[in-house]
Amino acid sequence: MTGRPLNCGYVPLVDCAPLIVAQELRFAADEGITLNLLRQPSWAALRDLLALGHLDVAHMLSPMPTAMSLGLSGPAAQIDALMVLSANGTVIGVSTDMANAMRATGWTGGFDNPRATLTPLLTALDRPLRVGVPFPYSMHRLLFDYWVRNAPVVGASDIRIVTQPPPLMAEAVQAGEIDVFCVGEPWGSVAVTAGVGELVLPGAAIWANAPEKVLAARRTWVDDNAESVGALMRAVVRAAQWLDQPDNRMLAIEILARSAHLDLPVAAIEHALTGRFATRAGADPVHVPNFVRFHTNATTFPWRSQAAWIGSEISRLTGIDKTHAISTAQSTMRPDCYRTHLGAMGVDMPGASAKIEGALTHPTAVASTRGQMILGPDAFFDGKTYDFAPKN
Amino acid sequence: MKIAVIESDRARAIGIIDALKEDGWQDVVVLGDVTGLARKLAALEPDLVLIDLDNPSRDALEQVSAASDPQGRPVAMFVDRSDDEMTKAAVAAGLSAYVVGELRPERIRPVLKTAIARFQMMSQMRLELAAAKQALADRKTLDRAKGILMRAKGLGEEDAYALLRKTAMSQNRKVIDVAQALLTASDLLG
Numbered sequence: 001m002t003g004r005p006l007n008c009g010y011v012p013l014v015d016c017a018p019l020i021v022a023q024e025l026r027f028a029a030d031e032g033i034t035l036n037l038l039r040q041p042s043w044a045a046l047r048d049l050l051a052l053g054h055l056d057v058a059h060m061l062s063p064m065p066t067a068m069s070l071g072l073s074g075p076a077a078q079i080d081a082l083m084v085l086s087a088n089g090t091v092i093g094v095s096t097d098m099a100n101a102m103r104a105t106g107w108t109g110g111f112d113n114p115r116a117t118l119t120p121l122l123t124a125l126d127r128p129l130r131v132g133v134p135f136p137y138s139m140h141r142l143l144f145d146y147w148v149r150n151a152p153v154v155g156a157s158d159i160r161i162v163t164q165p166p167p168l169m170a171e172a173v174q175a176g177e178i179d180v181f182c183v184g185e186p187w188g189s190v191a192v193t194a195g196v197g198e199l200v201l202p203g204a205a206i207w208a209n210a211p212e213k214v215l216a217a218r219r220t221w222v223d224d225n226a227e228s229v230g231a232l233m234r235a236v237v238r239a240a241q242w243l244d245q246p247d248n249r250m251l252a253i254e255i256l257a258r259s260a261h262l263d264l265p266v267a268a269i270e271h272a273l274t275g276r277f278a279t280r281a282g283a284d285p286v287h288v289p290n291f292v293r294f295h296t297n298a299t300t301f302p303w304r305s306q307a308a309w310i311g312s313e314i315s316r317l318t319g320i321d322k323t324h325a326i327s328t329a330q331s332t333m334r335p336d337c338y339r340t341h342l343g344a345m346g347v348d349m350p351g352a353s354a355k356i357e358g359a360l361t362h363p364t365a366v367a368s369t370r371g372q373m374i375l376g377p378d379a380f381f382d383g384k385t386y387d388f389a390p391k392n
Numbered sequence: 393m394k395i396a397v398i399e400s401d402r403a404r405a406i407g408i409i410d411a412l413k414e415d416g417w418q419d420v421v422v423l424g425d426v427t428g429l430a431r432k433l434a435a436l437e438p439d440l441v442l443i444d445l446d447n448p449s450r451d452a453l454e455q456v457s458a459a460s461d462p463q464g465r466p467v468a469m470f471v472d473r474s475d476d477e478m479t480k481a482a483v484a485a486g487l488s489a490y491v492v493g494e495l496r497p498e499r500i501r502p503v504l505k506t507a508i509a510r511f512q513m514m515s516q517m518r519l520e521l522a523a524a525k526q527a528l529a530d531r532k533t534l535d536r537a538k539g540i541l542m543r544a545k546g547l548g549e550e551d552a553y554a555l556l557r558k559t560a561m562s563q564n565r566k567v568i569d570v571a572q573a574l575l576t577a578s579d580l581l582g
Contacts, residue, residue: 041447041448041450076473163451177427
């Protein structure tokens with residue numbers, strides 16, 4: 001039985017798992033749709049094909065809908081985020097030479113200390129730092145900038161951002177093109193296994209609940225295809241629920257490794273889904289709780305406040321008007337679709353569609369429709385909080 | 393106008409250069425190796441960059457276009473809002489173009505038209521090549537499956553094929569799928 005086909009673009013990363021699982025475990029078929037999963041060679045290609053209508057929906061870096069809707073990236077198009085596909089799931093690493101230079105300044109490693117790692121990172125080399133990110137408008141880029149920008153030891157001009165497609169990141173490190181890499185799994189572990197780099201932090205150490213990928217679509221398509229949107233969101237949220245049951249993770253690794261869609265070996269996929277990382281070749285693995293999250297703690301909910309944070313950071317990077325960037329960003333998140341399509345199937349809904357970002361250092365119960373919602377932790381490494389609610 | 397073409401396949405690169413030169417654009421350079429792309433482009437100072445939509449290095453170009461270097465010339469993906477059809481045709485042909493500096497759309501359009509035509513031809517060739525390869529692989533699979541049946545059941549070649557065909561029809565499957573299943577089973581049983 002095949003359902004209505006939806007052209008669905010993705011980039012081969014572990015965090016496209018909800019889309020692959022929705023299709024392979026037939027959550028999509030149960031909703032009467034078929035996800036026509038179309039692998040994309042770059043974020044730019046995915047963006048153009050979505051903007052021009054060759055794709056109906058896409059697995060997208062969380063800042064991309066805002067950047068596209070602001071006209072900053074590619075063909076102008078109003079792109080919305082129906083839901084969040086994953087939180088966290090990225091790593092920051094350095095070349096082996098850079099790691100040795102950091103150790104010479106007294107850095108002792110560890111995978112959980114953004115404050116203690118910052119100064120060695122910025123002072124290890126006596127030349128500008130070249131930082132690889134997957135795309136100009138990526139959470140990786142925003143988190144790296146957020147981490148280093150208030151450090152007293154370096155000026156922004158001493159950092160050069162270089163864009164590298166994730167599968168080419170390890171090669172770029174090896175070729176000496178970049179000193180630091182910010183990348184989604186499995187590509188950080190690939191650099192470690194290849195012996196060309198070491199991991200210094202998970203992205204979650206900078207923001208404990210950073211929306212990483214979203215399920216994106218053109219606003220006109222969302223408005224004209226309510227039935228498909230509902231079927232798609234239900235299938236994907238079921239896949240996300242399935243992925244976050246700990247017992248399913250080993251099976252998920254098998255499914256992803258076997259699926260022709262990802263084309264990666266088990267060894268590359270398992271780090272992200274088990275949260276166990278060797279930070280350098282041959283070292284004992286360290287465990288990172290919540291390394292990547294798909295459903296628990298309201299991960300899938302498209303918070304307008306998360307979008308506002310993204311809008312504010314994009315305004316800082318590009319110099320465009322902050323109020324305009326924030327309001328555009330907020331308009332791209334569609335909690336209205338989320339409530340309409342997922343409320344009836346019993347997904348727990350938060351009372352509000354915005355919250356104070358960074359306020360929770362521990363998991364905390366909050367008011368919700370079913371009374372079962374736990375949020376957080378969502379703290380920033382510097383302890384700051386962000387409240388984008390209008391002030392009266 | 394200096395045009396840079398990013399293409400690692402030599403034959404394809406030559407095809408694009410020839411097409412552009414034939415139509416009067418002489419100043420065309422090819423970047424085959426994409427390592428350090430941003431740096432190389434800065435040294436070349438092209439006015440227009442053409443790149444395959446499928447090239448993973450497109451994201452590196454995005455960085456060049458997002459960089460706000462006050463001395464550098466602005467780089468932007470060419471999207472002709474007055475000619476939406478052309479943008480769509482470029483994407484359909486698998487081509488993307490980046491404009492460096494302040495080139496006017498009227499000057500870019502003819503280059504793009506030539507490049508789109510060439511890219512369409514090349515993707516057609518790529519499709520045909522893939523289809524030919526598949527046909528060849530399918531024939532080998534069929535031949536091996538027929539061989540297995542001929543040995544195991546003492547059939548002639550035509551009868552072996554007829555058996556595959558009959559099985560496929562009764563199971564509502566393709567002949568090639570039945571042949572593939574037979575090979576897999578035969579490999580498993582050693």
